[in-house]
Amino acid sequence: MSRWLIVGISGATNSGKSTLAKKLLEVLPDTTRIICQDDYFYPEDSPQHIPCPGGLPHHNWDVISSLDMNKMIRDITEILKSTLKPNIKTAISKTDASERGLSCLNDSHVRNLPVLLLEGFLLFGDDKLAEMCDLRYFLTLNHKLCWERRSSRIYNPPDPPGYFEHCVWPMYESHLKYVKEHVPDLKFVCGKGDPFPVIHQEILAASRSLGYMPNDQLLHYNDLNGLKQHNAS
Numbered sequence: 001m002s003r004w005l006i007v008g009i010s011g012a013t014n015s016g017k018s019t020l021a022k023k024l025l026e027v028l029p030d031t032t033r034i035i036c037q038d039d040y041f042y043p044e045d046s047p048q049h050i051p052c053p054g055g056l057p058h059h060n061w062d063v064i065s066s067l068d069m070n071k072m073i074r075d076i077t078e079i080l081k082s083t084l085k086p087n088i089k090t091a092i093s094k095t096d097a098s099e100r101g102l103s104c105l106n107d108s109h110v111r112n113l114p115v116l117l118l119e120g121f122l123l124f125g126d127d128k129l130a131e132m133c134d135l136r137y138f139l140t141l142n143h144k145l146c147w148e149r150r151s152s153r154i155y156n157p158p159d160p161p162g163y164f165e166h167c168v169w170p171m172y173e174s175h176l177k178y179v180k181e182h183v184p185d186l187k188f189v190c191g192k193g194d195p196f197p198v199i200h201q202e203i204l205a206a207s208r209s210l211g212y213m214p215n216d217q218l219l220h221y222n223d224l225n226g227l228k229q230h231n232a233s
Contacts, residue, residue, distance in 0.1 A: 004080055004114045005207050006132050010123035010179070011139030012172050013062075014149035015191030020139070021119040023196050024203065028115050033079050037120020040072045044157060054166040058157070062171035064125045073128055079116055115203060124183045125175060135206055137199060138179055139191035143169060 007024075009017050018036065025034050041061065042048045049059040049066055060066065124130045124138070141149070150164055159168075179186055189195045 004116045005134050005203065006116045006118065007135045007137070007203060008123050008129065008133035009117065009119045009137050009139070010121060011137070011189075011191060012141040012146050012176075013121055013168055014146060014153065015139035015141045016195070017119050017121065017139055017191075020196055020199065021117050024115075024117055024200060027200065028203070032115045032117065034117040034119065035072065035076055035079070037067060037072065037118075037123055040068045041066055042068055052163065052167050053170075054162060056160055056162055056166055058160045058163060058167075060167050060171075062121075062167045064122045067122065069126050069129075073126075076116070076118070076129075076132070115207070121172075122175060124179045124186070127182075130183050135202065136183060136186045137195070138176075138183075138186055138188050139195070140176070140188055141191045145192060146172070 009021050011017050018038075021034055021036070025032055044059065048068075049061075050063065052058045052060045118129065118133065124136065130136065146169065147164055150159070150168065189199070
C-alpha cells in the first residue's frame with residue numbers, strides 16, 4: 001500500500017471547506033486526490049434517513065446516519081491501495097522559474113506528492129476517518145455568518161423554513177463539542193477568512209517531514225500561469 005499524506009478538512013456548513021479543498025487540489029501536484037463527503041448522502045427515498053426534530057416534514061440531512069460512510073471508507077481504501085502513476089507534467093527548476101518572473105513561488109509545487117484530501121461537514125464524526133488523517137482541520141463560523149451564507153444558497157432538496165434552527169445549527173454545535181473532546185491534534189480555523197495560504201504551507205511542511213519532497217524542489221511548467229494568478233491575489 002502506498003504511503004499517502006491524508007488531510008482532513010471539516011467544519012460548519014458554508015465555512016469554506018469545499019473552496020479550500022478545491023484550491024489545494026489546484027496547486028498540489030497531479031497525484032493529489034480528493035474525496036468529498038457530500039457525494040455519499042443516501043438517496044432521498046432511502047430508509048436510512050431520520051426525520052427532523054421539531055416536527056418539520058423533512059429528512060435530517062445533518063446527521064452522520066444520512067451518509068453512506070461504509071462506501072466512503074471503501075473508496076478511500078481503494079485510493080490508498082492504488083499505485084501512484086508517474087507525473088507526466090513537464091517540470092522546470094526554481095532557477096528557471098525565477099528567470100520567468102516567478103521568484104517568490106518557493107516550493108509550492110513538487111512532483112509526486114501523494115496527498116489525499118478528505119472534505120466534509122461530519123468528517124470527524126467517523127472515528128475511522130479521524131484516525132486516518134495526518135493533518136486535521138476544522139473550520140468554524142458564528143451563528144450569524146453561518147445563517148447568512150446558508151440562506152444565500154439553494155439546496156436539493158431545499159431547506160424548509162426552520163431547518164437551520166432545528167437541525168443545521170444544533171447539529172453543528174453538537175459535532176463541534178464532540179470533536180473538541182474526542183479528536184486529537186485537530187486545528188480549529190476561523191472560516192471567516194482565507195485559511196488557504198497557511199494550510200497549504202503546512203501540507204508542504206508535512207510532506208517534507210515524511211520525505212516526499214525532492215531535493216531540487218521542481219516546479220511544474222504547466223502550472224505556471226495558475227501560480228502567477230495565485231501570487232497576484
